[in-house]
Amino acid sequence: MTKEVKKEALLGKTLPQLTDLVAGRSWPTYVARQLAEWLYVHRAKDFESMTNLSKAIRAELNASFEPGTAEPSDVRVSTDGTKKYLFPVSSGGYVEAVYIPEGKRHTLCVSSQVGCRMGCSFCMTGRQGLRGQLSAGEIVNQVLHVPESNLLTNIVYMGMGEPLDNLEEVIGSLDILCAGYGPGMSPRRITVSTIGILPALDQFLQRSKCRLAISLHSPFHEERRQLVPMEKAHPLSQLLDSLRRHPAERQRRVSFEYIVFSDLNHSKEHVNALARLLQGISCRINLIRFHKIPGSSLQSPRQESINAFKEALEGKGIRTTIRKSRGQDIEAACGLLFTQSAK
Numbered sequence: 001m002t003k004e005v006k007k008e009a010l011l012g013k014t015l016p017q018l019t020d021l022v023a024g025r026s027w028p029t030y031v032a033r034q035l036a037e038w039l040y041v042h043r044a045k046d047f048e049s050m051t052n053l054s055k056a057i058r059a060e061l062n063a064s065f066e067p068g069t070a071e072p073s074d075v076r077v078s079t080d081g082t083k084k085y086l087f088p089v090s091s092g093g094y095v096e097a098v099y100i101p102e103g104k105r106h107t108l109c110v111s112s113q114v115g116c117r118m119g120c121s122f123c124m125t126g127r128q129g130l131r132g133q134l135s136a137g138e139i140v141n142q143v144l145h146v147p148e149s150n151l152l153t154n155i156v157y158m159g160m161g162e163p164l165d166n167l168e169e170v171i172g173s174l175d176i177l178c179a180g181y182g183p184g185m186s187p188r189r190i191t192v193s194t195i196g197i198l199p200a201l202d203q204f205l206q207r208s209k210c211r212l213a214i215s216l217h218s219p220f221h222e223e224r225r226q227l228v229p230m231e232k233a234h235p236l237s238q239l240l241d242s243l244r245r246h247p248a249e250r251q252r253r254v255s256f257e258y259i260v261f262s263d264l265n266h267s268k269e270h271v272n273a274l275a276r277l278l279q280g281i282s283c284r285i286n287l288i289r290f291h292k293i294p295g296s297s298l299q300s301p302r303q304e305s306i307n308a309f310k311e312a313l314e315g316k317g318i319r320t321t322i323r324k325s326r327g328q329d330i331e332a333a334c335g336l337l338f339t340q341s342a343k
């Protein structure tokens with residue numbers, strides 16, 4: 001029995017990478033841009049439809065490569081209009097992408113890994129452990145191949161996985177999404193969310209113009225460590241020092257995510273400590289309601305507690321917003337993504 005050889009995917013290659021590929025095959029240089037446009041603008045699913053390429057080139061492409069696109073294999077629709085798509089990936093697993101419509105804003109929350117190895121105590125994805133890294137193509141594919149792709153105004157890397165634990169592929173995907181030969185999105189409309197890993201955080205701020213959201217959750221080392229075990233290796237104080245070393249223009253691209261838990265991390269002491277910690281950093285805090293997960297003693301807070309916390313932070317001069325919970329009925333809300341059953 002002949003074993004089928006896996007072909008190399010083109011989706012996820014940047015224009016310079018396609019240019020190298022084309023040069024290696026002695027095809028005309030302009031073929032690289034044509035390929036990029038077929039993949040990222042026309043979203044071609046096969047080489048046959050790339051009609052401005054010669055038949056000989058299409059045949060060669062067919063022999064050695066695949067476009068690398070994948071359609072969602074399942075969708076769940078929330079009563080609030082949020083949709084959760086399931087995408088198959090080459091490692092054999094699945095990842096989820098969540099489409100969130102809100103007025104004129106159409107956001108897609110994408111995954112960067114299959115599962116995650118960071119083990120945050122409030123997160124279902126962390127319970128899966130790391131099952132695989134996504135390629136730049138598999139990240140970009142989520143954006144290009146959800147049915148609402150043409151409506152998207154914002155992309156957030158807040159799905160499954162820790163983006164800075166897959167830095168090169170994440171940077172590659174951001175380059176493509178912002179490129180003129182691709183969807184040409186503004187970097188201001190793309191946010192990468194991280195618990196903060198050094199030196200990847202520095203690398204990201206130097207190499208990308210996209211926005212960064214750092215998961216803060218507590219200003220106190222021991223308390224944050226209980227929630228985010230990575231605090232032990234990369235304490236928040238070091239992350240903030242690193243942030244301060246960047247010019248103000250880069251700092252402005254940073255916001256802080258703060259999941260509020262009942263009776264845990266929204267006291268007066270937390271407000272005072274946050275005001276001290278964030279001094280001198282131009283930023284915003286996004287408050288997010290915790291969604292209860294099975295087997296955890298952490299509880300969801302009352303809305304009044306979140307409102308009072310917001311007011312207290314604003315009283316200290318910290319710009320604060322409350323993020324609306326979306327897609328809770330389809331397990332699409334923050335911290336609930338989990339694809340083990342799909343396997």
Ligand code: SF4
Pocket residue numbers: 116117118119120123124125126127159160161162195
């Ligand atoms: S919160 Fe993010 S970093 Fe932490 S386990 Fe979940 S996916 Fe991983």
